[in-house]
Amino acid sequence: MSEASYRVLVVEDDPHLSAGLAENLRAEGYAVESIGDGQAAVDWFTDKRCDLIVLDVMLPSLDGFAVCKTLRERGTTTPVLFLTARGDPADRIRGLESGGDDYLAKPFHLQEFLLRVRAILRRWDWYKASSASAATAVLKFGGNEVDFNAFRGRSYTGETQELTEKEAMILKVLAEKPGEIVSREDLLERVWGYDVFPSTRTVDNFILRLRKRFEHDPANPKHFLTVWGVGYRFVPDGRASA
């Protein structure tokens, strides 16, 4: 996909910054829409779609975290790059846990911003491409079924599981190499792309969530196995024992 076919929504209430970001994104070939208000951004998604949201945190009417959370709750999986003047680790984690993909503290370097935009879009391209065929769109293991395009799964109990985009991406990375060890760093790089989290422990939390959704006994997993000190191994048929 060329840059020209990507549509980026810039949600920033400062007109100078918003204009500067839009101009630079356009110069890189992206189609850009700009909005200066949180609620307006949420409303925009009722009848429009884009490939990436550049989202300021301190916005009038609805802050960036709330915008991201609302969009995720409504099933919008569009990746989000947070921009904020507050750059402390707690705030970064809050942003990423509300469903953001990356986080950039103001003031930032233009090239770093463009690099991150490109990296997020590349990761989503990989995800979409690797879920494009009928064979790769659905993953079946141990009575569980996951539809990567719908971000939805059905566990062995028959219960529907709504996956977050990060959970789906982690599952996708692991499922690409069944039975092989995937390191935590590899998962971070493939799913988040940058050192946005303070530690690789965050990956562990996402694995725990996947186990709770799909393992018969999350404490004694058969599919999402920990390889101590290295990372994880995904075993679709669950034959190996932890």
Place this chain on the structure above:
Amino acid sequence: MKSARLFQLTALILVVVSFFQVCYWVIAQRAYTLTKVGQIQTLYVQQLEASRALLAAGTAPERIHAIFPDVTVQNGQAALVPGLSESLGAEQQRRSTQYLWEGGFFLLALCLCIAVIWRALRAEAEILKEQDNFLALVSHQFKTPLASLQLSLETMALRELPPERSKALIDRMLSDLMRMETMVSQILDSVRLDRGRVEFKREPVPLAGIVTRVVGQFQERAQNDHIGIETAVPDGVQILADPLAVDVVVRNLLENALAAVVPLGGGKISLNARTVGTEVELTVRDSGIGFKPEDHTRLFEKFSRLQPVANSSYYGTGLGLFIVRRLMELVGGRVTARSEGLGRGSEFVLTWQQP
């Protein structure tokens, strides 16, 4: 700050320990009195029994009274000296009351100490929290124009731009710099006003002169933005205020009105003065973006940001109206705001006393 806090905390711990020590002392003294009374009562019973035994053995009553002065023998019967039990009971009551009063007084004094130290600690914590919030807000306010400046500069460094684009970016950077400069002076003003460090005169000030001068300084800008400014301030209207403070207040309200009208592509601003009883009212009315009626007090709070209009080129610091309110309060005046709602203009009324 830290050593004062440490001192307060140490004092608080000492006072709390003393409080419990006094409670213990009252309880221990009462228990000691009760034990002593009990022991004396037992002694009396033993003396009575011994006296009765001696009496039965034929000892003379005088001899028995000599051995046990608390016992008398009357009509061949040994008994305690009349009034002894009552005086023992009265002594017990006196001591209990004394300990309760003394203990109560000390406990009350210690409670007062605890309350005073606790209040001081709470007030200090509030100040620290406010300072943290202020710093966080200030840094946030600065980082946005800083980010915009950096973005403009890096755009110029990264890309080959035609002269008109470069000119637009330079204008944007100059505007960001002006925004930061305004912020610095407004933040300094607000801190000074907040701490009451500024002293104001209260003297008769001709209102028309100040309004005409300030409006004159805004006329060119207003014309460029297609905004008409009308003034109706009768000559001779005088207010009791500080001339410099009046200048700042009118300037801030005009800045605010311009910022509210610019996003709509033009409009009107009017300044009307009238005398109401012993007061003078100056009404600054604009046809701008307005605000939600329920926000009429919130917009005077420090760093308050109300909903902006899309494509607005205004960057408020969130301090202008806070400064207006503080300045009016400090010279004994007041300011109120009113709007019919978003997009329906707004009205600010400044009220001063007449000399």
